Amino acid sequence: MNLYYYASPSTFYPLAGKLIPWFAALALILTVVGLYISFFLAPTDFQQGEGYRIIFIHVPAAWMSMFIYVVMAFWSAIGLAWNTRLSFVMARALAPTGAMFTFVALWTGAFWGKPMWGAWWVWDARLTSELILLFLYVGVMALQAAIDDPRRADRAGALLNLVGVVNVPVIYFSVKWWNTLHQGSSVSLTGAPSMARIMLWGMLIMALAAWMYTIAVALVRARSLVLERERQTDWARTLLEGKP
Amino acid sequence: MLSIHDLACERGERLLFRNLDFELSAGEALLVRGGNGRGKTSLLRILCGLSLPAAGVVRWRGELIGKVHEQYGREMAYIGHANGIKDDLTPLENLRLAAALGGRDLDNATAMAALERVGLSRCLDFPARVLSFGQRRRVALAGLMTAGALLWILDEPLTGLDVQGVAMVEQMIRDHVVAGGLVIMTTHQPLALDGVTPRTLSVGE
Amino acid sequence: MLKFLFTVIRRDVLLAARRRGDWLTAQFFFVMVVSMFPLGIGPEPSMLRTIGPGVVWVAALLASLLSLGRLFADDYRDGTLEQMLLSPYPNTLLALGKAIAHWIINGIPLLIIAPVLGIQFNLPAEALWILVLSLAIGTPILSLLGSIGAALTLGLRGGGVLVTLLILPLYVPALIFGAGAVEGVFSGTGPEAHLSLLGAFLILSLLLAPWVSAMALKVSVE
DSSP states (O other): OHHHHHHHHHHHHHHHHHHHHHHHHHHHHHHHHHHHIIIIISOOBTTTBGGGGGHHHHHHHHHHHHHHHHHHHHHHHHHHHHOOHHHHHHHHHHHHHHHHHHHHHHHHHHHHHHHHHSSSOOOOHHHHHHHHHHHHHHHHHHHHHHOOSHHHHHHHHHHHHHHHHHHHHHHHHHHHHHHHHHHSSOOOTTOOSSOOHHHHHHHHHHHHHHHHHHHHHHHHHHHHHHHHHTTTSHHHHHHHHHOO | OEEEEEEEEEETTEEEEEEEEEEEOTTOEEEEEOOTTSSHHHHHHHHHTSSOOSEEEEEETTEETTTTHHHHHHHEEEEOSSOOOOTTSOHHHHHHHHHHHTTOOOOHHHHHHHHHHTTOGGGTTSOGGGSOHHHHHHHHHHHHHHHTOSEEEEESTTTTOOHHHHHHHHHHHHHHHHTTOEEEEEOSSOOOOTTOOOEEEEOOO | OHHHHHHHHHHHHHHHHHTHHHHHHHHHHHHHHHHHHHHHHOOOHHHHHHHHHHHHHHHHHHHHHHHHHHHHHHHHHHTHHHHHHTSSSOHHHHHHHHHHHHIIIIIHHHHHHHHHHHHHTTOOHHHHHHHHHHHHHHHHHHHHHHHHHHHHTTTOTTHHHHHHHHHHHHHHHHHHHHHHHHHHHHHSSOSHHHHHHHHHHHHHHHHHHHHHHHHHHHHHHO
16 A cells, blocks of 8 residues: 555656657547548438537537546545545546536537527536536636645535535536426427438547547646655655756 | 654645654643744644544544544543633633533533633623733633543643733643543643653654 | 534624624615616516516525635634544535534525515516525525635635635536526416425535535645
8 A cells, every 4th residue: 555655656756758759649540530530421411410520529529528537436436435646647547538528518609509509608407417517527627726735626516526426417407497487498409310420430530539638638737746756755856857 | 641653744845753662541630842934833733623634543542542432531621822711702702602512511610610710700701802811811711621531731831920820831741640631731841840751752853 | 413414503693793884785785786777777667567577586595605605714723623624523514514604694684675676677576576485495505515615725826706706617507497486477387386396406506515515625724
């Protein structure tokens, strides 16, 4: 336990350094392939026209935004249970990317909504939940930013994260309930049931690209966080002095 | 009774101390020494269970203090930098409330006697807001006497006290140790406990 | 155990009684926020009736947030919080007691004021009754969830604004079910479904919130 506590960051740092280029390259290749499929191979939707193509970005971003929150909660729980610093670092490194994807999902949702619904913003259940998810991300990041002591920041952020993850299903359910009561007919973004196979492929590849991007960026951020926190230790000192 | 093993503490990213080991038995006093910012207060907060150490364990009667929260809460009393008294309540109300929160019954007469002993018999009916810093410190010390704890953890108990106050605290500590109690404390002032020689521990050297 | 819980509650109520000025501020805040809406929107009765439940509920959220800043902060400053954390009882009980006390001090007055404000918004008698009932189930949720935020932001610069940021998103289900119950009276679907969902959310908060805010307190006093 003790050994892990002190030794782990020093092994993580070089390992992450080796992995980052691979994930970054994969993210790039998959994005290019995915965008090619979505813009050139996928057929034009006969109802929605060319505008529907925004869902190739919107849907993966929305998936990622929710998934990253759950992954953060997973790392937070591990960190609180076993007091492992690296887990807190991972949770913290993921937060900005998660917020970014939430924002992208909202943004693209608005772009999609303008031609489809004739309005930039509709209080659709999914969009509203996505907005509240953005608030949750902002809350965690603001709390961590406000606390100077990294240990307290980690733990406080992790607790809030766990409270949030328990609450997200309740929030989603309540918003959906509210939405059906107030709107009657529901308009939803991922409505098309008979999606052409090639569209599905495009979406999956884009989602995979988003995954790779998230891993690469989170590792970069985690690496710099680790280095910042461990700058007092021997391995970090030799590393910093070796590279001017 | 109290034993600590391989204790380490960090504040921010700074390591204050590590590999700290000691054991304290009944009837012993320990004086924690070290300059400002060396981790005396941090050590005391770890010992009473408010902070978690970066590494190492604290045991009370052979059990981890986190595991015996209730028993430790009954047998340990802590006075920190803040006095832990409410400004809106009178000294008497403060003592009785602290006792009730500690799960003890404290009748008016006993509480009054304790306040008289610390020299506050004239201020019983005022809210603590109007008392001076030294007087509020005395309320906290009266609380310590009525707490009936075996282990006292005192962080700078002499700050703000006048000459009689310091003599009173020295007397309290001596009586407690002679009666078989344990005291762990920090102070920057000379301490005269005739008949009792406290052990010393230096941190952060 | 129960005695400790009652002592914590009695203590906070006593302290609030000694500082009535602070306590009244939060209640007047509630009244004033609600009264601003007709001024901003216009006095058209049917419009007011539609927005009334939502306005009262949003104001209740804000009023509860306003008083949360002091829930642990005063005790933290004078060191009594440390002493209570070291008491020989589980810290979860302490957090629960503080949340219940917060509800007694700040939640119950809202229940008494709310019908008066409802009349200003032209709510019929049946809706007023449901409004009070929804607040009676909902305001404990606000105190319980809010105690988590208050514990997490203890002693931070700008803690008050931060609490708002952390806790408002978590209040969303309470707001939806609470205001929805009153609207159920108007729309004819009835308030029962909303009220039972609100009750379920209260039970969930009651089970989890004291435990989390006790952990948050430990993290914050360290």
